[in-house]
Amino acid sequence: VFAFIDELSASSVTGHADELATTGRVRQRYLERLAQHLISGEPLQTLQASAEKADWDPPKSLTAVLLPAAQVRGLPNSFGAATLHLGEELPGVDPAESLALLLIPDMDGSLRSQLLRMLKGRRAWVGPARPWTQARTSYRRAVATRALVTVPGADVVDADDHLVELVLGADADAGEDLRRQALAPLEQLRPSTADRLTDTLRSWLLHQGQRDAVAADLFVHAQTVRYRMTQLRELYGDTLNDPQTILKLTVALGITRNRRVSARAPARRDSRAGTRAPRRASAPPPPRKPPAH
Structure with a gap:
């Protein structure tokens, strides 16, 4: 009888547990x-x-x-x-x-x-x-x-x-059109020159034209900043004094910076995941010269 009661109790407990799980x-x-x-x-x-x-x-x-x-x-x-x-x-x-x-x-x-x-x-x-x-x-x-x-x-x-x-990237197509429009005067330059002037213009806008602050930001001499800004004024003319142009350039240069950071992101993520970039094949050593007799 007690064995039957134990079995019945076990079945009841199991059924209750199943009900709770369900x-x-x-x-x-x-x-x-x-x-x-x-x-x-x-x-x-x-x-x-x-x-x-x-x-x-x-x-x-x-x-x-x-x-x-x-x-x-x-x-x-x-x-x-x-x-x-x-x-x-x-x-x-x-x-x-x-x-x-x-x-x-x-x-x-x-x-x-x-x-x-x-x-x-x-x-x-x-x-x-x-x-x-x-x-x-x-x-x-x-x-x-x-x-x-x-x-x-x-x-x-x-x-x-x-x-x-997030705001700059909200409409990628419109952002790209704005970036191209605002930076069009730089398209005629070599890419390396355009990149330097782009960085200088962004820093100049963010530091409100303070040459020493721009120089410190870019790790260049103040005279270098002056030279680059002369180039930029030749390219943009009086539009660099126009508030609407300044607004467009500020947004466009922010988009440009975001694109650069994103372009470098995959390599960082691979590194974090433990995936190493493939090594370059090393060049064979130069042939050894025969000993002089």
Whole structure:
């Protein structure tokens, strides 16, 4: 009789555990669906219904964090039970890249620095904190930051620190047209000369024409700056005194700088991943001279 009771109790415990596991899986699916609704920008009524079905108490704000799926382990628990985790069907992300999304509650204001510290050591792109119903904005910013912002040597990239780059890269076609239009006077020059004058013009604009500051920025003599600016004034004429031209040049030169940084980025990423660039084949040693007799 006691053996039968033990067997019955074991079956009951197993059945209860299976029921709990099933309930947990069902709720997890509801939470994933809620995350999908949030980053898709569904209407408020849909979001509220989805949150209620998932038994999820909405926080004041959500911050989107995009990171490799292999680096997610342990993070959702660290940020609290309300953290949403989505590992597939991310809009604007190639599934082959194996990225995941965390929507982290109430890490805005002074808590943002804590969030960034907790992500340290992982590769992550962090969107801005937004009201929970506007989580789509944070997600899209994180995706754009990954696509447009290159920070050499950085693991965690905070979108809030790179608003200029994001604005400059928002419409790539229009940006390229503006860049070509603003820098057209330099097209007639040799590429090396054009690059030097481009760097000088950018520094001159950023330092408001202070020659010594430009020289220090470029690591050249002040007379070199003067010579280059004379060349630029010959190329641009009086338009360098026109506020609209100055605005165009400032934006165009910012785009140019971003392009240069991005062009160098693949080599850095390969290096971080441990992939070495192929070595050049070494030239054979010169033939040895026969000994003199």
